[in-house]
Amino acid sequence: MKFLVYLVILIALVAGLFLFWPKSNKVDQNLTEGIEQAAPTTYTRSLEITEGATYGFLMAQAGVPTTTRQEIFAAAQSVYDLTKIRLGRSLDLVYDLTTDELEQLVYQIDTEERLYVSLNSTTTASSTEPVWSAAVKSIPYEIKIKTVAGTIETSMYESALAQNIDERAVIGFADAFQWTIDFAWEVRQGDTYKFIYEERYLDGEYIMPGQILAGKFVNAGKDLYAFYYQETAENFGYFDEAGNSAERTFLKAPLAFKYITSGFTTGSRYIAAFNIATGHRAIDYAATFGTPVRAVGDGTVIFAGWDGSYGYKISVRHNATYTTNYAHLSKFAIKSGQKVSQGQTIGYVGSTGLSTGPHLHYELVKNGTKINPLTEVFPPKEGIKEENKPAYLAVTKDLKEKLDN
Numbered sequence: 001m002k003f004l005v006y007l008v009i010l011i012a013l014v015a016g017l018f019l020f021w022p023k024s025n026k027v028d029q030n031l032t033e034g035i036e037q038a039a040p041t042t043y044t045r046s047l048e049i050t051e052g053a054t055y056g057f058l059m060a061q062a063g064v065p066t067t068t069r070q071e072i073f074a075a076a077q078s079v080y081d082l083t084k085i086r087l088g089r090s091l092d093l094v095y096d097l098t099t100d101e102l103e104q105l106v107y108q109i110d111t112e113e114r115l116y117v118s119l120n121s122t123t124t125a126s127s128t129e130p131v132w133s134a135a136v137k138s139i140p141y142e143i144k145i146k147t148v149a150g151t152i153e154t155s156m157y158e159s160a161l162a163q164n165i166d167e168r169a170v171i172g173f174a175d176a177f178q179w180t181i182d183f184a185w186e187v188r189q190g191d192t193y194k195f196i197y198e199e200r201y202l203d204g205e206y207i208m209p210g211q212i213l214a215g216k217f218v219n220a221g222k223d224l225y226a227f228y229y230q231e232t233a234e235n236f237g238y239f240d241e242a243g244n245s246a247e248r249t250f251l252k253a254p255l256a257f258k259y260i261t262s263g264f265t266t267g268s269r270y271i272a273a274f275n276i277a278t279g280h281r282a283i284d285y286a287a288t289f290g291t292p293v294r295a296v297g298d299g300t301v302i303f304a305g306w307d308g309s310y311g312y313k314i315s316v317r318h319n320a321t322y323t324t325n326y327a328h329l330s331k332f333a334i335k336s337g338q339k340v341s342q343g344q345t346i347g348y349v350g351s352t353g354l355s356t357g358p359h360l361h362y363e364l365v366k367n368g369t370k371i372n373p374l375t376e377v378f379p380p381k382e383g384i385k386e387e388n389k390p391a392y393l394a395v396t397k398d399l400k401e402k403l404d405n
């Protein structure tokens, strides 16, 4: 009996979908699939959002009547605030080719979503007023899967760029290994990498890289893997070939890969390794002035101020065991006492205190003793549950084969 009730509800839902689907999608199709259609029924005017230009200003300049402007703005309000439009993007106005009537406004909110405000009808049962309705939808990228590989001569970054791999894909790949490899210190000549990622296209034109699906990095002869997987709504991210999380409680480096371009340059005097003999119980990262410094793990800021030869320094207490220190900063992004999360920007690289050039002096303190952050092994985050491992391994098996060949 219960089954019958569910069936009736399902049929009603499907019927409802068919009733409303074509109507709400009609105008979109003209915009997104216009190129494939034999005879376009619309044309688009793009209003570029220049410095200081507001929604009202741009629409007025395009000759859109005040009432229409206000109706579109009001309709959008429930899903997107048009006062928040960003410099460099555009408001796209879609017009009917024969009547020159404005039918739709399209605004790309970010790399994932677009706002559509569409004219549904000019006559309804109760009035003849135009009815605008708004929706935010995912951008319908076409996805192509790409595999790239290379060997490192000087740095990961230079090797990948020499092969014309999209810089954003390289950053995405390196970020998948940000818990296991310090790309400034641990990468060796002869290390190899291979990764599989999504490329996003619109109307046949390459737009940007999407998700990094799988990657392999052979570092000093050791195979390291990262597979992107969503186990549950809460547990997703990168996992290794056995289903352990590839993410750890501490990041390997306090500077993001995109700011580490030096490879294994030793020419700069500001790069110094952890060395007990010389008393340098820290790692120095050469970086340009103002480079964001990130907290390597969740914690609480216990100090943010001037500390003699360290200059402007931040100390983050992560738990009863570990504290990290970040010195010679130019500026703080946090206050003492504040809670911070892993990867959060806490300050900016500078040259304050006893320092003759911009660099970050990074210390890891374990039970009161400064230790080498590169050799410390931190616990992984939550892995794939035993009962989900067969499904995980089934999905990643082919990817791993591709990475190994």
Ligand SMILES: [Zn+2]
Residues within 6 Å of the ligand: 272, 280, 282, 283, 284, 360, 361, 362
């Ligand atoms: Zn130092």
